Amino acid sequence: MNSPNNRWILLNGSFHREREYEARLPLGSRAVRYGDGCFETWRSYRGEYLELDLHMQRLQRSIQYLRMDPPPILSDPEAVKAKSRKLLRKNRLADCDAVVRLQVWREGGRGFAVDRDAGTGYGITVSPLPKITEPVTLATVGTRRIPSVSLDSRHKLSNSINYVLAAAEAAEQGADDALMLTVEGYLSETTIANIFWRKGETVFTPSVSCDLLPGITRKLVIELLEQELKVPVQQGAWKQEAIMECDAAWICNSVREVVEVGVIDDKKITGSGRFVKSLKHNFASMRDRRLQ
Numbered sequence: 001m002n003s004p005n006n007r008w009i010l011l012n013g014s015f016h017r018e019r020e021y022e023a024r025l026p027l028g029s030r031a032v033r034y035g036d037g038c039f040e041t042w043r044s045y046r047g048e049y050l051e052l053d054l055h056m057q058r059l060q061r062s063i064q065y066l067r068m069d070p071p072p073i074l075s076d077p078e079a080v081k082a083k084s085r086k087l088l089r090k091n092r093l094a095d096c097d098a099v100v101r102l103q104v105w106r107e108g109g110r111g112f113a114v115d116r117d118a119g120t121g122y123g124i125t126v127s128p129l130p131k132i133t134e135p136v137t138l139a140t141v142g143t144r145r146i147p148s149v150s151l152d153s154r155h156k157l158s159n160s161i162n163y164v165l166a167a168a169e170a171a172e173q174g175a176d177d178a179l180m181l182t183v184e185g186y187l188s189e190t191t192i193a194n195i196f197w198r199k200g201e202t203v204f205t206p207s208v209s210c211d212l213l214p215g216i217t218r219k220l221v222i223e224l225l226e227q228e229l230k231v232p233v234q235q236g237a238w239k240q241e242a243i244m245e246c247d248a249a250w251i252c253n254s255v256r257e258v259v260e261v262g263v264i265d266d267k268k269i270t271g272s273g274r275f276v277k278s279l280k281h282n283f284a285s286m287r288d289r290r291l292q
Helices: 031-035 053-064 078-088 159-174 216-228 240-244 270-292
Strands: 008-011 015-016 039-044 097-106 118-130 134-142 177-179 187-190 194-199 202-206 232-236 248-253 257-264
Touching: 008 078, 008 097, 015 078, 031 097, 039 053, 039 078, 039 202, 053 078, 053 097, 053 216, 078 097, 078 118, 078 248, 134 159, 159 177, 177 240, 187 194, 187 240, 194 240, 216 232, 216 248, 216 257, 232 270, 248 270, 257 270
Parallel strands: 134 177, 134 257, 202 232
Antiparallel strands: 008 015, 008 118, 039 097, 097 118, 177 187, 194 202, 194 248, 248 257
């Protein structure tokens, strides 16, 4: 495996060594100045992908939301697969689980005004799958989710300062991640994942009205629970007290899949283990059937 600062990357269609490539983003780049762009991250299962088409569709919608021209590669999902798999091989990550990130940014000059003739750049990077430890601890933070009416939460935008501040606040409390609320005080999500909890025979999760990113793994988990496991799922708006009374809790995203929550604000969630373990097993079975 290549050292972190000497990995291969893909920049605008060409492969470069990360520490040696010449086309570095200048300080004046809009990606650097404003975080003017969007991205998608997904997991590589030894070179196979789960629901990559959904990731690409969301990226296309994000590019459209930002009023950018999509890079030509995005018109051909098979090209994305081929390029990213080649990048995995060049970094000796094709035979293990890894993380793939596709970043898109707007080119052009300074100032908030958008130059509609400016081009669009893109890059793909890969990295080893980070160690996933669980159960995780969550801390409710004061940093609230940006309302979707101000910044559409359905997109993975490069400027993620809202999440960065929330994560820093959670770390100061000794937690692994932040439990974020809406400005109205309803449960929303964590900085990196969607959240679920079980009470009795029902599973609950915040609805898209709660300013969350509706994750692709979230969609799969809801589908698994409702259609295969016949567990009712309620999506809605709940105050923090609802999750504090739960029997089990977990978070999910495309890299970590399903991860048990053990503590929320110093309260132990004692019943998560068996239910989440079963859910993880069933998710893995569904995933293996769908890998591309």
